[in-house]
Amino acid sequence: MYDIVLMHAPSIYDFRKRVRDYGPVSDVIPSTPIFEMYPIGFVSILSQLVPLGYRVKIENLAVEMLMDKNFDVEKRIKGLESSIFSIDLHWLPHVHGALNIARIVKKYHPESAVMLGGLSSTYYHMEIMRNYDFIDFILLGDTTEPFFPQLIDAFQGGGKLEDVPNLAWRENGRIRINRIEPPERYIDSVRLDYRYLIKQCIRNLSVKSALPYSDWIISPSGMTFIEKGCHHNCVICGGSKFAYEHSYFRKGVSYRSIDNVIDDLLSIQENLGVPAFIIGDVHEAGRKYEEELLKRIKENGIDIPIMFEIFNPAPESFYVNLEKNVSEYTVEISPESSDENVRGFAGRYYNNTGLEKTVEYAKKHGARKMDIFFSIGLSHQTRETVLKDIDYMDKMYDRYGSWVHLFTSPIAPFVDPGSLAFEMNEKFGYRIFARTLNDHYNLLEYSKSWVDSLNYETEWLTRIDIGRLSLEAGYLIAKMKKEKNLPGSNIELIEKFMNSISHDGANPLPRNYIGPIIYEKDELVWSKNIKIKNVNCFFVNLYRGILGLTRK
Ligand code: SF4
Numbered sequence: 001m002y003d004i005v006l007m008h009a010p011s012i013y014d015f016r017k018r019v020r021d022y023g024p025v026s027d028v029i030p031s032t033p034i035f036e037m038y039p040i041g042f043v044s045i046l047s048q049l050v051p052l053g054y055r056v057k058i059e060n061l062a063v064e065m066l067m068d069k070n071f072d073v074e075k076r077i078k079g080l081e082s083s084i085f086s087i088d089l090h091w092l093p094h095v096h097g098a099l100n101i102a103r104i105v106k107k108y109h110p111e112s113a114v115m116l117g118g119l120s121s122t123y124y125h126m127e128i129m130r131n132y133d134f135i136d137f138i139l140l141g142d143t144t145e146p147f148f149p150q151l152i153d154a155f156q157g158g159g160k161l162e163d164v165p166n167l168a169w170r171e172n173g174r175i176r177i178n179r180i181e182p183p184e185r186y187i188d189s190v191r192l193d194y195r196y197l198i199k200q201c202i203r204n205l206s207v208k209s210a211l212p213y214s215d216w217i218i219s220p221s222g223m224t225f226i227e228k229g230c231h232h233n234c235v236i237c238g239g240s241k242f243a244y245e246h247s248y249f250r251k252g253v254s255y256r257s258i259d260n261v262i263d264d265l266l267s268i269q270e271n272l273g274v275p276a277f278i279i280g281d282v283h284e285a286g287r288k289y290e291e292e293l294l295k296r297i298k299e300n301g302i303d304i305p306i307m308f309e310i311f312n313p314a315p316e317s318f319y320v321n322l323e324k325n326v327s328e329y330t331v332e333i334s335p336e337s338s339d340e341n342v343r344g345f346a347g348r349y350y351n352n353t354g355l356e357k358t359v360e361y362a363k364k365h366g367a368r369k370m371d372i373f374f375s376i377g378l379s380h381q382t383r384e385t386v387l388k389d390i391d392y393m394d395k396m397y398d399r400y401g402s403w404v405h406l407f408t409s410p411i412a413p414f415v416d417p418g419s420l421a422f423e424m425n426e427k428f429g430y431r432i433f434a435r436t437l438n439d440h441y442n443l444l445e446y447s448k449s450w451v452d453s454l455n456y457e458t459e460w461l462t463r464i465d466i467g468r469l470s471l472e473a474g475y476l477i478a479k480m481k482k483e484k485n486l487p488g489s490n491i492e493l494i495e496k497f498m499n500s501i502s503h504d505g506a507n508p509l510p511r512n513y514i515g516p517i518i519y520e521k522d523e524l525v526w527s528k529n530i531k532i533k534n535v536n537c538f539f540v541n542l543y544r545g546i547l548g549l550t551r552k
Contacts, residue, residue, distance in 0.1 A: 002082035003054040003152050006045060007105075008038035009087060009097030010062035012444050015514070016069060023450030023497070024470055024517040025093075025412040028373060030213045030221070030524065032514050033450070036062035037213040039090045039118060040192065040223050040279075041145070046200065047193040048145040054152060057082070057200060058210045061101060066214045066514070077101070078108045083156055084137075085109065090118025092238075092414050095437060096444040099132065106134035113137055113155050117144055119238060123247050123417045124437040125168045129175045131438070138168040141249050142228055143183040145190050180249050183228065187254035192224055192264040194271040198536050207543050219525040220541075221307075222268030225279035226261055226293070229253035232311055234336075234347040235379055235428050238416025247418040255285055258293050265302050273537030275305040275527045283314040290318065294325040303327040305368065305527035313350055313358035319365035328527060331362050332371035336378055337385060338392035345379040345428070347420070352392075359396075363403065368527060370404050372396070376470050377411035379421070379428045382460050386469050390476050402486050405523055408477065410470040414440065414455040421456065429459040471498045474518025489520055 011034050012018065022033035031037040042058050049056045059080070064071045085105045089098040098121075102114050115137035121128060122140045129138065139147055147166055153159045161169055165181040201207045211217070229250045233240045244250035261278070268276045282290050297306070305328040310318075313333070322329050335355050336346040343350070355372075362370045374389045386408070393406040414434075415421045421430045434440045434455040447453035451467035461469065474494050481488030497517050532538050 001055070002057050002080070003156070004045075004049065004084045004086055004148070005057045005059055005080055005082040006038075006042050007085060007087045007101060008036070008042070008058075008060045008062050009094055009101040010065055011035040011093045011097055013097045013100035016065060019448070019512055021449035021451075021497075022512075022514055023412070023467070024409060024474060024519075025450050027474075027516045027519045028407045028409045028524065030215055030219070032066060032214060034062055034066055034514060035091065035093050036060065036066055038062075039088050040225065041088065041090070041118070043192045043194065043197060043223075044145050044190045045086075045148055046196045047191040048189070049148055049152075050196040050199070052149055054149065056196075057204065058197070060209055060211055062097065063211045063214050064208055067208060073101075074104055074108070077104050080109075082109070082112055084113045084115060084152060086115045086117060088118045089116045089121035089124075092120040092417060092440055093444070095120065095441050099441060102132070103134050115139065115151075119248060120417065120437075123238075125177075126175070127437050129168055129170060136169065140166045140168055140177070140180065141183050142244070143186045143190060146186050147181075183248075183250050184252065184254045187228060188257050188260060190256070191260060192222075192267065194222060194267045195536075198271050198540065201543075207540075217545075219522075219528070220272065220274040220530070222264075222272050222274055222276045223279060224261055224264035224268070224276060225256070226282060226285060226289075227253050227255050227280040230311075231284065232347060233420060235345070235420045236375075236377070236411055236415045237347075238418045238422075240347070240419060242420055242423075243416065243418035246423070255289060258289070258296055261293060262296050262300055262302070265297065265304070265306075266300060269302055269304045269531065270533055271536045272540055273304065273531040273533055275307065275529065277307040277309075279309065281311045282308055283318045284311055291321060294321045298325040304531050305329065305529050307332065309333070310358070312348075313354040314361070315358075316361045316365070319361040319367065322367070323365040328368055328529060329366075330368045330371070330527065332373065333358065334373040334375075336373070336375050337381060338374065338389045339381075339385040342378055342381045342385050346375075359400070359404065363400065370400075371524075372404065372406045374406070374408040375411050376408060376473065377415075377454075377456070377458065377461065377466050379430070379458060380460060381458070383465070383469055386473055387476075390473060390480065393477060394480055397480070397484055397486060401484075406477075407519060407523070408470075408473050409518070410454075410466055411456075412450055412466075412470075413443070413453045425456075430456050431458070432456050468498070471518065478518070487520070487523065489516070489518055494518055 026033045046056050087098045105114050113136040117139045121138050125138045151164045154161045167178045201210050229244045233242050307330045309332050337343045340351050396404050421428050425432045434443050443453045454463045457463045478489040478491045
């Protein structure tokens, strides 16, 4: 019997039975189009509860379903016993899977509480509490870890539900929203201690149910973050300053203490031995924060490869610091478009000279590689500007060869609720096709292809344009890379998909393909450098190997 089971649902619950064209919606992230990666919050909730003696289990149902076509979801759910079942609805593309899993959990466990958490469930909490009676609770906001113990205690009779901060619940059919705590106050109560993940795997004799994503066995990584909230207002982003202020109760950016970030990195190194991704712009956190964090990485003997992200081009001093303190590092930046005008309309205000300088500094100061991301589906973006992106990539590849990795991908399937594009769509030239949670559920339920499930189009590109252009761009990039002898995607596969965007079923191939199309997942791997520091690392990586060999 558990106190709480943290469940991650696939994007579309019955994806294994559907005939659907999933498209390149997840080509530039570690997940498949089923979006099987659970939020980092699962590890922080585990780290919050286990030291206090609560019995917690992570159940990544999406990974289990993907990795084993015979995996019986209902049987697994029926066999679990827990006071509370908590399902993440952080990223909206999980709406279909999360609601269906919640319904099944309630069917088999009517006495248990079923709850949701994450930004999307926060955004839609009133609609959920009104219309989905199989969901009992939602913990609202971006930092809810500290409230889990109180919620479990209250549900088990050791307190009152009305005292649990940030809780949406029902009392005698009436929806109640408890007091909302300022998230800024709790930033340092969040820890990511991967030890507890390993312990749960050992105790349950199962790694699969706790895997962050299915390809983790091939290209593993750990994560930490330095901040919550954002200083920027990228137009399509549901994690922007605007979105946090208007939808998620956050008034400003909170930075985690350097001690906590270092502890997380040490935990990744000691328990997993895999590369780590630091979420949040370390340079933007200020000179003092940057210098102290990087210095402490070195002082603490952290030598796993680390990926850094920057929101704006960073100066040379940043790379000098990285070179001095981090044994192997990679940097990523998302200019969105090579067209400075389009980039500005997307909410990023730097020019190509600045971008190229930062790339040059990274190269000069020993970055292992640099990832640069462009998007399709931006305000003021046209076919011509996307083709200009490809010319730009051409020049970058000529200059840097395989050291630089350039990606372009569609904004799919949804622009985020809470983002400027969603909330002020006309101002930014977006047409929005789905407003409510149910609208989004229906988009996934009834669409036959990823193009039909887009919740938007722009004044400049229709849904079909976005679909066609994404594949055309992928095709041109793959061709260009082949000509330059750079590793790239399967051109024939992209061609097949290009021919299948017809919406009339005339060319059903290659539907039901769940995998990368315009990029190979290998292109995302920033390091295969695994450090076996101790027995935990040894067993994690041994099991990874075995799982890779036995993958069904
Ligand atoms: S996409 Fe832009 S707004 Fe969103 S988190 Fe990144 S920098 Fe902030």
